[in-house]
Amino acid sequence: MPSLKQYRTRIASVKSTQKITSAMKMVAAAKLRRAQEKAEAARPYAERMSRMLGSLAGSLSGGAGAPALLAGTGRSEVHLVVVATSDRGLCGAFNSSIVRGARAHVRQLLSEGKQVRIFCVGRKGRDQLRRDFAKLIVGSMEDVGRRSLSFADAQRITDRILQMFAAGEFDVCSLFYARFRSAITQIVTRQQLIPFAIEGGAGEATAAGGAVYEYEPDEEQILAELLPRNLSVQVFRALLENNASEQGARMTAMDNATRNAGDMIKRLTLSYNRQRQASITKELIEIISGAEAV
Amino acid sequence: MADKVEFELVSPERLLLSRSVDMVVVPGAEGDFGVLRGHAPLISTLRLGVIDVHDAGGVSDRIFVAGGFAEVTAERCTVLAEQAVPVADLDRAGIEDEIRSLRDSLAVADGDAERGALAARIAVAEAKLAYA
Known part of the structure; x- marks a missing residue:
């Protein structure tokens, strides 16, 4: 049975933990709102990019x-x-659910007899994957978007991927991240980056434009x-989605x-009060029985 | 708006401009081109330069862009720019400082990749300076 003093220190420590967690929740909520805004602001570019790419790929x-x-x-x-x-x-x-998804994928590829290389973005994923696949990790990147996530961060990652691709170090590249649905649900998603999978099919894009595009300079150069x-x-x-998901989670x-x-x-307060009353009662009994004995 | 063209300027971070205008002049890789309504469908890469937005009988906006793509159809003109800054916001002193610090880091940079990246940034900054 803990003493009253022990109860008091327990309660004080849980209270200060609660202060920290509720402050972190508040901060995460504010960051989440910003992350969501950013993800939405970036959407038009991505949409138009894939539309343009669709029509180009269609003609090629x-x-x-x-x-x-x-x-x-x-x-x-x-x-x-x-x-x-x-x-x-x-x-x-x-983090663990992203890593779990990635780990399952890697295991499956390995069992199919493929070679796998892993590139980690973010410290947590690297630490967890290092336990199982230390030999497969070819590189990692940290402090991505530490202050605020910018396009340059994404470009740094892409540069590394492209370098490796140009050196013929891999054939297929896929990316694991958590897609943001709400603060409660984030969906671990695998997206194939290389070779690029065009959404919606190529035929549709030219039909939407109603006409065939001219290219300036030529198609190959634009594609390149x-x-x-x-x-x-x-x-x-993906990074923006991940960021929003992280804050949501x-x-x-x-x-x-x-x-x-x-x-x-x-619970602790209840036990504390009970203990306090018990000791008061005990003291009273002692006084009364002492008085009676005289 | 029978004779207007829908102009959109997007950078990776956000949508900068989206409205219907009389004409836009875009710095294409093989020369500037003006886009009016009914332009033939075209996809072009951009070079460093300034997009002029013509509206209501004059140039209403001038935006500096560095690299990217333009997609033109009969009704709209979409520019996906890597970097986009309105010309009015270009700050001469700030850019000169930037060029100086980039030159300094170029002098101590090692490795071709790093040097190339710095040189590209200097070129962008110098182009900015020309319009500031």
């Missing part, structure tokens, strides 16, 4: 001269798995610029933690 489809970023290397022996997680913890199952750019845009979008986790701390304080 079937051509043997399609660049490797679009058509792939024709093999699927070596896979690069990019895992985007956060640098910080205390955000519920956010557009494809790496599109890669950065996809990575950027943290907000929910911290909300739960605050509530749990509240429950704990209630």
